[in-house]
Amino acid sequence: xxxxxxxxxxxxxxxxxxxxxxxxxxxxxxxxxxxxxxxxxxxxxxxxxxxxxxxxxxxxxxxxxxxxxxxxxxxxxxxxxxxxxxxxxxxxxxxxxxxxxxxxxxxxxxxxxxxxxxxxxxxxxxxxxxxxxxxxxxxxxxxxxxxxxxxxxxxxxxxxxxxxxxxxxxxxxxxxxxxxxxxxxxxxxxxxxxxxxxxxxxxxxxxxxxxxxxxxxxxxxxxxxxxxxxxxxxxxxxxxxxxxxxxxxxxxxxxxxxxxxxxxxxxxxxxxxxxxxxxxxxxxxxxxxxxxxxxxxxxxxxxxxxxxxxxxxxxxxxxxxxxxx
Amino acid sequence: xxxxxxxxxxxxxxxxxxxxxxxxxxxxxxxxxxxxxxxxxxxxxxxxxxxxxxxxxxxxxxxxxxxxxxxxxxxxxxxxxxxxxxxxxxxxxxxxxxxxxxxxxxxxxxxxxxxxxxxxxxxxxxxxxxxxxxxxxxxxxxxxxxxxxxxxxxxxxxxxxxxxxxxxxxxxxxxxxxxxxxxxxxxxxxxxxxxxxxxxxxxxxxxxxxxxxxxxxxxxxxxxxxxxxxxxxxxxxxxxxxxxxxxxxxxxxxxxxxxxxxxxxxxxxxxxxxxxxxxxxxxxxxxxxxxxxxxxxxxxxxxxxxxxxxxxxxxxxxxxxxxxxxxxxxxxxxxxxxxxxxxxxxxxxxxxxxxxxxxxxxxxxxxxxxx
Numbered sequence: 001x002x003x004x005x006x007x008x009x010x011x012x013x014x015x016x017x018x019x020x021x022x023x024x025x026x027x028x029x030x031x032x033x034x035x036x037x038x039x040x041x042x043x044x045x046x047x048x049x050x051x052x053x054x055x056x057x058x059x060x061x062x063x064x065x066x067x068x069x070x071x072x073x074x075x076x077x078x079x080x081x082x083x084x085x086x087x088x089x090x091x092x093x094x095x096x097x098x099x100x101x102x103x104x105x106x107x108x109x110x111x112x113x114x115x116x117x118x119x120x121x122x123x124x125x126x127x128x129x130x131x132x133x134x135x136x137x138x139x140x141x142x143x144x145x146x147x148x149x150x151x152x153x154x155x156x157x158x159x160x161x162x163x164x165x166x167x168x169x170x171x172x173x174x175x176x177x178x179x180x181x182x183x184x185x186x187x188x189x190x191x192x193x194x195x196x197x198x199x200x201x202x203x204x205x206x207x208x209x210x211x212x213x214x215x216x217x218x219x220x221x222x223x224x225x226x227x228x229x230x231x232x233x234x235x236x237x238x239x240x241x242x243x244x245x246x247x248x249x250x251x252x253x254x255x256x257x258x259x260x261x262x263x264x265x266x267x268x269x270x271x272x273x274x275x276x277x278x279x280x281x282x283x284x285x286x287x288x289x290x291x292x293x294x295x296x297x298x299x300x301x302x303x304x305x306x307x308x309x310x311x312x313x314x315x316x317x318x319x320x321x322x323x324x325x
Numbered sequence: 326x327x328x329x330x331x332x333x334x335x336x337x338x339x340x341x342x343x344x345x346x347x348x349x350x351x352x353x354x355x356x357x358x359x360x361x362x363x364x365x366x367x368x369x370x371x372x373x374x375x376x377x378x379x380x381x382x383x384x385x386x387x388x389x390x391x392x393x394x395x396x397x398x399x400x401x402x403x404x405x406x407x408x409x410x411x412x413x414x415x416x417x418x419x420x421x422x423x424x425x426x427x428x429x430x431x432x433x434x435x436x437x438x439x440x441x442x443x444x445x446x447x448x449x450x451x452x453x454x455x456x457x458x459x460x461x462x463x464x465x466x467x468x469x470x471x472x473x474x475x476x477x478x479x480x481x482x483x484x485x486x487x488x489x490x491x492x493x494x495x496x497x498x499x500x501x502x503x504x505x506x507x508x509x510x511x512x513x514x515x516x517x518x519x520x521x522x523x524x525x526x527x528x529x530x531x532x533x534x535x536x537x538x539x540x541x542x543x544x545x546x547x548x549x550x551x552x553x554x555x556x557x558x559x560x561x562x563x564x565x566x567x568x569x570x571x572x573x574x575x576x577x578x579x580x581x582x583x584x585x586x587x588x589x590x591x592x593x594x595x596x597x598x599x600x601x602x603x604x605x606x607x608x609x610x611x612x613x614x615x616x617x618x619x620x621x622x623x624x625x626x627x628x629x630x631x632x633x634x635x636x637x638x639x640x641x642x643x644x645x646x647x648x649x650x651x652x653x654x655x656x657x658x659x660x661x662x663x664x665x666x667x668x669x670x671x672x673x674x675x676x677x678x679x680x681x682x683x684x685x686x687x688x689x690x691x692x693x694x695x696x
Contacts (some may be wrong), residue, residue, distance in 0.1 A: 062511035069481015106458035165677045239678035
């Protein structure tokens, strides 16, 4: 075991898979000799060579097309999009092409691609760096969308993502890259995609969260505990497909739920979680399922992040509305 | 007192003219089927020459039959190919089996001659997934509908070949309109930066639906766009099978010897509409232009060339026409006999392992389908 930050756990997962499978290729803007703008690929080119870990021209759409083309020759590409706000440049390669590759060829081809990309607020980035666009990806049939919140999850989920034979979008929250350390096994291990985890057990209320909001939810749960409320916190880990079983089992136990996301209310995936609970567990509900989300504006100018981004106080407020309904 | 300093004159127009002057059209056979450039004539045996003619005639018949079958409602989406036989088939003729083709939506003939069964091409037209189930070992992807996407993907296939150390090339096609897309530039630029073995072909058939070539760009040739990627660009008479074959062959040789990609503009024409989905070329094209290009017909000039060499005659041509019609009839029959698609088929083709939402929906549709 070693104490690792999330970014170290990600590098460790990439190193593990570059060693395990000679078809794994890591590429993107400045991921080679520079080791990535966040050091996620630090040392990898040195260890595995320029043939395995390499820089690309500055063009996201080209990177997406490159990844797809490489799969036809048996490679397992792990491209990086420097910031997920740049997704729009590569939307066709992702949603229009790789997500549909297996389906449109009736299984003759498939796209074992893992796109890594940082996102998320709270670190005062410039425009179009921090936007939460996972909702767009979750609406695209053919993709899986993974968002880890801890170093341990990040390593196990990234190894699973890379080994998956269909395209996976792996979103890394920038605020979580180095915010804390955690014991992470040095050997390889996997965490199944599509499986949530109960990060804290409770009996009065279920909080469903993902990304940085998991930590705000845990903090809120602690404070609610002091007031006598037992709160269960579910970290989705994979936001598409959703782990319906874990969510429903929890709601059937607690009879109350809220869904917490950093994305705007009209974006993200909270509405989908609410709809699934309504479909499957309405008779267990003592109160409506409410959402904690950001206002429906464009992502804030950096100085406005503290008043805009949802935090543990918003979660406590919404939790109390549901608890006192 | 006025300054006597001489104003420096940088002649930017001259720079442009110099560039344009470098892209003269390669032609080997003129409209009458006469050799105009002996030095470029490719080394093709009589058998190869007649085989190329055979494929061109066959494909012209395939186009005529496809239009007719589409009108009868026995085919769906169809983008006519008549006029582009030299551009499509002579370029394909220069390839090897291990080469990988990334076609656009009009480039069905190339993937048929590369190994896609005809009935599958018809199923593609109708909208059936079996049409896109490319047989193992046939190095093509289904026709690409998103104009430009095949270009960035071709750069990836070519880089894959380079990394595997294979002596093969990725070949992709787009039209004149497609050369305005961002993916067009990104594709040729990536392939150039990686010196990847790719051949990018722009079939300039003068119109993108109703929009003439001149409305796409002020550039006088599309071939010169290669300069932006720092790769060789070639302008070729796309109605001349020998010239198309020669430039593609040369690009292939260079690519497999580590010389990187080439951009080839084939100057050609489609006699038919853009697609069979209601496009009416008389709204944007004059019959004068049509007949001018009909004089340049690749079949006419190649037929004359081969007849003069004494290796082609009417009997051979009729034989291949009958063969084509027979094959097409059989292929349509085989397409008709293909089982209808079910929702459970579509679900099964989504992922290697179905996620829980699709497992659930699979059961729902399986139940519906069992009734």
